[in-house]
Amino acid sequence: MNLEDELRAALRREDPSSGFAQRVVARTKVTPRSNRPIFRMAWAAAIAAMVIVGLAGVYQYRQVQAERAGRDAVIALRIAADKLNIARDKVSRREN
């Protein structure tokens, strides 16, 4: 008697109960195959679209902020220029 032969005999393959394959197939019909390439591509596209929309939003927000800052800077310069003109007029009036 050889242990390895006995192990081969003891561990030989056996079939599951009848109808096993049909039960597996029945379960595939109720289980969505989310790993199919088409689903994976759809998920990737959706995520890419969300990232693009997010980046566009951030870019837009920064553009608006920059334009507002630019307008504020122009107004500040105009006010400063007006004040300088007033001061210059006062100085020239005193000298005269």
Added chain:
Amino acid sequence: MLTQSIAAIPKVITDDPERFEELVREHQAMVFSMACRYLRNRALAEEIAQDVFLQLYRKLPSLESQDHVVHWLRWVTAHRLIDHSRHEKRRPQSPLEEAPEPAVPANSGDPLLSDMLRDLVAALPENARVVMILRYQEDLDPMDIAQALDMPIATVKSHLQRSLALLRDKLSRQKGVGL
């Protein structure tokens, strides 16, 4: 011939339930027996085997050949079984002797000895158990087992040697069987 017909185009099978069923039938004995020998519980083995084939159904479009399918099934089944037993260790278990086991037709050897060997194999540590099942159920050589389990070949050989020594020792102690 079934093997030839599905060997070349596994990607088509996922859209054809009948051909997928043929594929399951072709490999069900391998997956189920691995689970059954590992767990010594037919109901649980069938549940895990079904889960493995469902996973195969989802994975099939990316598998390239029949050999790839077989390799993938062995790998997933082995790891699924190891994960299951590690998870089960955290829960109280019923003794091994209470696990239901059907009467297996004895086509060779002593049925009592075979039953004892199945019990002893099922009581081995997880990795050693899977290695023994792949060696003596699937008849893989140590190199193939190492590839199937992504394990160094020296570790595979060590598991085999230790497990065989352990089984010889336990058999001689329990029943006075010298093998």
